[in-house]
Amino acid sequence: MDLNLSAVTRPVERLMATAQNGFEVLRWGGLETGAVPSPFQIVENKPMYKLRRYFPPDSRPGQPSAGPPVLMVHPMMMSANMWDVTRQDGAVGILHEAGTDPWVIDFGSPDEVEGGMERNLTDHIVALNEAIDAVKEATGQSVHLAGYSQGGMFCYQTAAYRRTKDIASIVAFGSPVDTLAALPMGIPPNLGAVAADFMADHVFNRIDIPGWLARTGFQMLDPLKTAKARLDFLFALHDRDALLPREQQRRFLDSEGWIAWSGPAVSELLKQFIAHNRMMSGGFVINGQLVTLSDITCPVLAFIGEVDDIGQPASVRGIKRAAPAADVYEVMIRAGHFGLVVGSKAATATWPTVADWVRWQAGQDSRPAAIAPMQDNTAEPDESGVALSARLMHSVAEASELALSLARGAADAVVNANKSARTLAVETARTLPRLTRLGQINDHTRISLGRIIDEQAAGAPNGEFLLFDGRVHTYEAVNRRINNVVRGLIGVGVRQGGRVGVLMDTRPSALVAIAALSRLGAVAVLMPADADLEEAVRLGGVTEVITDPGNLEAALKLPVQALVLGGGESRDLNLPGDSNVIDMEKIDPDAVELPGWYRPNPGFARDLAFIAFNSVGGVLAPKQMTNYRWALSAFGTASAAALGRGDTVYCLTPLHHQSGLLVSLGGAVVGGTRIALSRGLEPDRFRAEIRQYGVTVVSYTWTMLRDVIDDTVDHSLLLRGNHPVRLFIGSGMPPGLWLRTVDAFAPANIVEFFATTDGQAVLANVSGAKVGSKGRPLPGGGQVEVAAYDPVEDLILEDHRGFVVVAEPNQVGVLLARPWGPIDPTASVKRGVFAPGDTWICTEYVFRRDADGDFWLLGNRPLLIRTARGVVFPESVTDAVTRINAVDLAATYGAEVPGGTIAVTAITVRPGMTVTAADLTDAFAAMPVGPAPDIVQVVAEIPLSATYRPTASTLRADGVPKASRNTWHLEPDTGKYKRLTAAGRARLCGTDDVSDTED
Template sequence: MVDLSAITGPVERLVATAQNGLEVLRYGGLETGAVPSPFQIVESVPMYRLRRYFPPDARPGAKPAGPPVLMVHPMMMSADMWDVTRDEGAVGILHAAGIDPWVIDFGSPDQIEGGMQRTLADHVVALNEAIDTVKSVTDRDVHLAGYSQGGMFAYQTAAYRRSKDLASIVAFGAPVDTLAALPMNLPAGLAVGAADFMADHVFSRIDVPGWLARTGFQMLDPIKTAQSRLDFLRQLHDREALLPREQQRRFLASDGWIAWSGPAIAELLKQFIAHNRMMSGGFSIHGDLVTLSDIDCPVLAVVGEVDDIGQPASVRGIKRASPQADVYEYLIRSGHFGLVVGSKAATQTWPTVAAWVRWLAGDGEMPDGVVPMALQPEESHESGVPLALRIAHGAGAAAEMTFSVARAAGSAVVAANKSARALVVETARTLPRLARLGQINDHTRMSLGRIMTEQAQATPRGEFLLFDGRVHTYEAVDRRVNNVVRGLIDVGVRQGAHVGVLMETRPSALVAIAALSRLGAVAVLMPPDADLTEAARLGAVSDVIADPVHLDAAKKLPLRVLVLGGGEARDLDLAADDDVVDMEKIDPDVVALPGWYRPDPGFAKDLAYVAFATVNGELVARQITNFRWALSAFGTASAANLSTGDTVYCLTPLHHQSGLLVSLGGAVVGGTRIALSRGLRPDRFSHELRQYGVTVVSYTWAMLRDVIDDPAFALHGNHPVRLFIGSGMPTGLWRRVEEEFAPAHVVEFFATTDGQAVLANVASAKIGSEGRPLPGGGQIALAAYDPDDDLILEDDRGFVALAGTNEVGVLLAHPRGPVDPTASVKRGVFAPADLWVSTEYLFRRDEAGDYWLVDNRGSVIRTERGPVYSAAVNDTVGRIGAVDVAVTYRVTVDDHDLAVSALLLRPGGTVPTADLNEALTGLPVGAAPDVVHVVPDLKLSATYRPLLGPLRAAGLPKPSRNAWYLDPDTGTYRRLTAAARAELAGAASDE
């Protein structure tokens, strides 16, 4: 008997396959009969529509809606992702659990007028408005839930509104530390470079259509994509088997993908991949600077154990980025899309989210599997999703293993070449700067104004100036500079004029300095706390630019005052002041440029600035040429390896040389952002680091002690700082700063006033060292020195002898550019008729070639035991663990000099006598001080440099348990007693 089933079975299967296949070809999929969940459009604007699913019954006695959850989709996916299947979709499950589900729908931008010009900031602002609407309608705090990039939007919006009206954030596979673990384990260095290039040169010109977004998503996991398609074809005959997953398949295969605007992609790549600003802070939302550290509502991060897009290491960055928030995680063994759609999402993710919402409302226990997120190390050792989990997760284990093994081999090569790659990147940035610096001669056109013009032309929309929580682009700042130039021309300021700048550190001060540079005038930087009449005389000032804050002080000078800036609070009454001009009332568009005007006319040799310093209580003018400015600016950018991803925090005022030469100069040359501070405010320091995304902090002397000693100072979680740059930091404070801000380092600079000698401790490996000569700077040499007779030594041919290793010598500089007329010029130094400048600073050079400041030639304390070199003593004593700052000074008693060292300790610190003896036994050069004592405080100058005058005036320290003298018999330190003090003072003791 013939078995008909053996014949009809394959035929029926073939027919079913053909019928189902034809339906898929004609309609894109199988008809499931499913209907979407009901929803109401609560708000509809061009940017979004706000859906409320299962709107509550408004009739009396109806059950009230539960806690609202507002769900956010990523830009490339349709908002329908939350309702792919009614019974197993997010909105249906949440509604059944008593939750009030809301969805923001950004729509398809290619179908909306102006949609393809949307930016990331537009989405954040839209979500911010939607939260206000949900809060207004429900009168309850909102739970914000976002998937993938939607989760990033949720974090960014929460930070933007400082968690106002938010009950919690739930993020599904949302990357935060985007460089911790990239999709397909791409090396971070490669990703940063590629993201920068794509943002600037690709997505600034094109958009991504929906089909391309779908293809890109599928290519991130090609094995799984191919496997899913094969499974569908193999089951095409079995309609009943396919129907439960058909809606999900159709969503991923076609329906779920929408276009992506180029500007939004460029901003994503620039801010959150190339610059990783969700971790560092300082990302811009329509000009406002935002940081995730402002989030203080509870956070639940749903982590996919085998998610290769929102990788666990990247998702867990939220713990470090938001130190004020209580952060929890829920780990699910799923890939990226499976976190929110599919069987595991229906049985694990969404019930857990519902339980989380109820728990926060006080209506239940914490859900199973939700645990506090552990603080991850800043540099994660996770290299992506582990191979074992991939094998367990995927059906194509063999193929996945092959792919992962190849990738692991590639990672090994990447790790082996990490330093080489970093060196290549650093060299690529540094060499052009050093080459340009080396090409500068007296007649090279070089100025601050010129470099700012170049940056504005290269990256007009690049972020440049940060102040009071706002960001200004290069284009905007450059336009403002040009307008001020026109105003200066209108009031008669010409090239070469000396114009005083008496202003707070704010954008208008930077603009004024840059405008004078562009005009070719000389900016005389007048310190507000100095004798302004004397400053005006020394600077040969003809006019003064002042802000409203300093207007009254400026009006006391016998000069014309030009008022600039002042912000919204500006209210001037200048009707009766003939010598006061309100620059803001000049319309730059009606100012005709004269024939003599050429923008940025300054040569390197030209005087560009006059700054001031106080020496022995007297105000001294320091002349700064364009070459001197360029040397510091290019040198800083090179030594600190500044890039477009950096933000320099300018703590010093712009009228100080450090602010002008290091902070502003380095930032402009490096193309980085510069954040201006209104002054050192320890109570705001930590917040501004994160708000601005500060990566480089400038300082002078002991400035940072006020920060880390402030009782309110605390660093929780992540901080973005990688470098501190400046000069004069005491060794003890240096060590503390690196401890507090690890893994950040200090790059210490040393530069003479005229800039002929510049050193930098780029490696930062030797605390206290001034490092080595800056490439591109002038040539230096260390002349042999006799401290007893204060003479530079000569060899048997009559030329200057060179100091040996670890010998004290006078630092000489072979000048480049104009020589200061007050400088100590030497000729015939190492060859007939050569010319060198003596810096008058004493240094030693160690075996490795690093330079260590020993003293100033005129400050050596010559005692009966030999010369005491102040800087050498200060560096050595500063290495005692409890010491923050050490200063050594001369006290003259009965016509003989004593060397005294004062120690300022860290809070709660003490100095054992044994530690003091051990430290000073290892003094590298010179004699030890006669007396060492602890002081409760040190008076500092306006630039945070310790003042020696008050210490000298106090004479010998009084006997105490925190004062020691050097016993000449034993060569060790002992407690300073009254008898010992009297003996030191030259008076015989009666005891």
């Protein structure tokens, strides 16, 4: 009878309990648990944040002082109450019981604060920065920062912003650093970057994210787990005792824990730290200041969830490379994203480990067993850290134990499918429009530096453009400054077509001056400070000179009016009353009335835009550049380097140099990238700035990078992957230095350009596969051809009809270019070359083209060395000898001897290394064309030009090298090198004088 009654009453009781509990959930949002929140005191109350101190000292009788302070930081989408979901199992309660002093920064819900939905990411960093100061002042101790998810990102960013001042350590829970290493849901990194950039620019600049949407998005990352949790709750709704221990956590995740995101903050997060991944590269902007995680020097502990789809292991471990100066540790926990900080795993593993970490950092205990040094992340940069197979299996396991092997196989197939195809698609989509536009330029196309900057400012006014001295300037700000300077130039009488000298150090005002002249339609005459300035004024037809305060003294000596621009706070010029100087900074641009003739950016492609100067044999030579010449290099650089908005181009050369103007500035402007201007090449500055600016592309000329590569300071923290550089781009790098550079900066690549001064011929080695090659003709550029050439007779070869013969593969030839636009008056023009009536320019450069179609420079036609053994090609010889690992610099030149010329190669040797005769014999034996030099000598120094090009003029003036231990001569009969003796030198010189002895 009792059994029958129990069978009836138990279902009824269960039904009634379910109904009662369900009614309570529907009415109040959850079950009443009777839990009391942990006590806290509001120490700071500001519009941006409140600073809570939990269990303040006055509420803890018998404890004279608090322990080490731990300041906890919540992500933007979650309430600060996440640290106290349950008093017994929550972060603040456990840390308090362990003897620490828990603090929490509460950013509040922005939709409930006046102006809250206008908050950006910088506001949160500045607020946390102030909170750290407040905790330090209140406790007198350095602060341990602890941040969950994006809160951990805030901790990293703030620590870098304040250069780790007053920070004892950082503890981050599932906080992504290398965001593109592992995006949620297995999203490909290239697609994710593009999508994030689009969303930042076109979605979240218009809308915000309410709390309910943040909650829904979080739950959709693991829909099976969310559905399972809700079903489990419904099935257990009759059992109140079973539900209560997890009720507060359930209510937090289902409703109470989510707050709104402001659109500007989301937009900045997407752009800086996902699309551009600048926590890894450096160069993110906080309060106008450029910041890099490499400035973090305090210990770091990263908690990693094995099945965390948001803060995936590969992404979290990025902190190891991003902060190479910090001691970085990790703890791996079998948990998802939220489970790292709330729940049973967090209560038993996470927070006790954090307490142990704090004690260890305070010197009170040894390193906890669960904490291990973080290893370098070896995952592929474009492959998810949590394999898609692992994520699928984890989700499937929540619902069923079936078909795991099938899920694993299918997921692995998705992960491994054509990563290179994704990369190619993105780069093609970026490059093709530039090449198409370049190919459409004709004489009457309006194109100029000023116009392209105008276009970029209209398309992305808040886009970061100019970096200098640790500060950032947007396209809109730079463009506005350019327009103001244009008004100033008009106000002092400069007109379209006028020639104005620019005598300025590398600085933002120099870029602005050059761009303003372009926008006005005037010609910028770029004057190097170390040149003969009066001669530059005469050759350039200069009527005014724009200068900065640092070059004003030199400008005052010139017979033209000086216009002073820039100088920052140094505006007291102390000018005499009768000086021929105008301070441009004192001109009110709004007071200048624009004349009727002014049209912004009037320049056609055919118009002269710039005049630069080269020194040829000590004589200053002007080089005219049209807008097309500028556009060809600018679009070519942007295309060859695949520049995008996530890149930062580092300009090491002065803007008056063609590399700075055409490659660095031109490529950056066309690519819509940031350009970082350097005050000069110094190894220490280089290492600091590439991190601070997040440099991805470095421009160079000739041997410029040699000082950086060979600097004796230990730069192991910078190199071997611990740097943001992906590409070096420039011209003239010797093969030996090329090899050392790619070794030191692996996995960065090198794009080597070759371009004639007039821009009619442009080659680019984009792949970098053939070290030393100048590559192939740039798509969209002019047509080039190699004319067969007899170097002995110095004749371009013709066929029986009188047309020029095209050189066969690996045959010596002269590079010809089919002209586009205006032809330089000094150019060597040839007509009827390959067909009746055609026109070509002879560049005077000698090349060979290999069987694959790649071009190799052999030398300049007038500088080929004609010896008794044949014609020696200087560039080929120099390239060969610099491939010897011990060789630093090299220069090949002709030395006159009685009855002819001999070829001499001078080399310098890297410290601690030696060169042998066998090294030389092997190196020159590998040359594909031309004989080896007659003499090779080791010299103490090879002079470098202002562009870091090795020069031989001083060495040539010294004549034939003397016999010494470090001088070798070629034995023609054997093809081997032997040490040069006095007798051997006498034979080479054709004399009987053997008076020279070994030095």
